[in-house]
Amino acid sequence: MELFIKYPHEVQNELLHHLTGKAKNTEIGKKYDFSSIKTYRDFAERLPVQNYEEVEPLIERARLGESNIFWPTPIKWFAKSSGTTNAKSKFIPVSPESLEDCHYAASKDLLCLYLNNNEESQLFTGKSLRLGGSKELYKENGTAYGDLSAILIDNMPFWATYSSTPNNEISLMSDFEKKMQAVVDFTIKENVTSIAGVPSWMLVLLNNVMETTQKRSLTEVWPDLEVYFHGGVSFEPYKEQYQKLIPCKNFKYYEIYNASEGFFAVQDQNYSNELLLMLDYGIFYEFIPMDAYESHEEKIIPLNEVELGKNYAVVITTNAGLWRYKIGDTIRFTSLDPYRIKVTGRTKHHINVFGEELIIENAEQALKKVSKLTDCEIVDYTAGPIFMEGNQKGAHEWIIEFKTPPDNLAHFQKTLDQTLQTLNSDYEAKRKNNTTLNLLKVNQAKRGLFYQWSKNHGKLGGQHKIPRLSNKRDYIEELLEINKHLE
CATH class of the missing domain: 3.30.300 (GMP Synthetase; Chain A, domain 3)
Structure with a gap:
């Protein structure tokens, strides 16, 4: 982390060369002649910026079992995302590299940052209550798809499984309402030291915990509870309700910014609402200023050209074979040294x-x-x-x-x-x-x-x-x- 904080542009440029080099013999790599890409300018001039609808035909072929289309490593996992502006499901490729070098690396980095900032933490004396999605994993043509959290739980390393609650059987239940009560019944007997999940759904769960236990606060149920790792939606509308449930001045809230497409940023300071952009997770970043988005003046810029306080749409190139892909989120930079951001919304919202x-x-x-x-x-x-x-x-x-x-x-x-x-x-x-x-x-x-x-x-x-x-x-x-x- 210290390396990419000190040399952000060098790390991103090296990453871009690694991605194009690795994928040069794929169908996409040959189409755009990745072998001859020497600079960011070559890359930007050659490859178009795309949304899901434009890459969907290639993803469908990969789901049917074809390989080496947009990424050389066979892709067996696809994160099913319904999106919020389109009822049609999206299937986002999840490669072995994105699982290890992005999603799991981020989980470890998040814990390291938290423990580094809180040396007195007793996090590992108890367990982390996780609330993932309710989708089952559906096997199809040798590939599998499901909610990203279900894919992560299904492939989780043993140490993470050991320190998490509830067990995988409950976590992967498909009926959300039945799962909710099963999670409550299972976890109220555990020593929970941290909670992790999307604020809106976690609030439903925690209110169920209060109803089941008839306690006045969550600290009566779990006295050693010390941190909530949250992401997925803005925390602002829910913050006061959490503070009432957990009336503890020293309680920490740590925000993450992740999606089916990757893990992008992590809160790296206590009591902050800024997120450190993670530059070494196999994701190359570009940005579109929102004041010209989808207009004739639209331009796409690399990280070294962003400015403070402007609203940008995020474009990513990833180690799962998404090339110059618009994820639909908008962000604003709050710091350029290091690069810290706040998520401001969605391009369509x-x-x-x-x-x-x-x-x-x-x-x-x-x-x-x-x-x-x-x-x-x-x-x-x-x-x-x-x-x-x-x-x-x-x-x-x-x-x-x-x-x-x-x-x-x-x-x-x-x-x-x-x-x-x-x-x-x-x-x-x-x-x-x-x-x-x-x-x-x-x-x-x-x-x-x-x-x-x-x-x-x-x-x-x-x-x-x-x-x-x-x-x-x-x-x-x-x-x-x-x-x-x-x-």
Whole structure:
């Protein structure tokens, strides 16, 4: 880690040469003549930037058992990812190299960073409660696919299995709701020192733990609990609920940034919300400035050209054969020495129908502030546009599920609107004197709405996420309809 922190560009360039050199005799390597690629410029000029739909035909061939298409090592594993903007499943290749040199290397690095920062830690005197996805592993044509967490658990080294709870049999159960209770029953008897999982689903599990044990806090169930390793979705909407469940000043929260495509960044400091970009996991990084994304002015830049504070779409080239692949996430650099980032959202998850460019980071900062001001707690939310009709102006429509609702929803609504204006000058300009946008509208969801939506779509547990912002009304309309019929 010290090496890539000191020599980030050299490490990334060496990695790019390693990847192209290793794959030069694959179908893709011959098509783009990897053997003659000498510089980053050669690489960038020769290979197109792609999304999943463009690489899907090659991935399908690999799933049917063909090898040496985009990576020389036979690929037997594919991480099934439903995505949040497309109901169609994605199958992301997971090579032996990406398992070892990326996903498992990251787990070890995360533990090393945490222990280095907390020398008094008693992490290994107990076990790590992990909450993975609920997908079974489906064997097919000599290849297997399933939720990434299921693949990781299935291939986990013995030392990691020994220090984790619950056992693999429970972790890999396919029925999420049955698994949830099985995890609770199994783990409340264990000495749990750390928890790991996606914040939204882990919160469901921990609330079940509290209900089953009838304790007042998690520290009464697990007195030695000291850290929560979380990732997958933003932690901001859930932070206060966790702090109530774990009322311990010394408790640590460590964020990770990973996906089916790879493990990208890790929190490397206590009490920080910045993530260290990991440059030696077999992933070569490029970035697209979001102010020109999918426009004629769009440009793709390497790591050494990024600037502080700008919003970028992430493009990756990996040791599982994804070449210049757009993962759909957006990030912002908070430090250039070393390279530290914050995840700001998704390229498709924003509202920009009226030129307001509202991103997830704006939404979550606003909700955090407004929750404090109005003394409420939010479980989940999504938002979309109200389109202009005739001489009617547009607006944003939100549906929010509260754990503790505000006393006055109209006041909450107005405060949220005002707070968004302070955080986003484009939104403020469109709202000024109701020029383009009217005051936003907030619908209060019935309890369990987002859980029901996830269940209807087979998205319980794992890396599945609630779509936060959308340029369309599909999610809002569907949620409002489900909400009508909830008791």
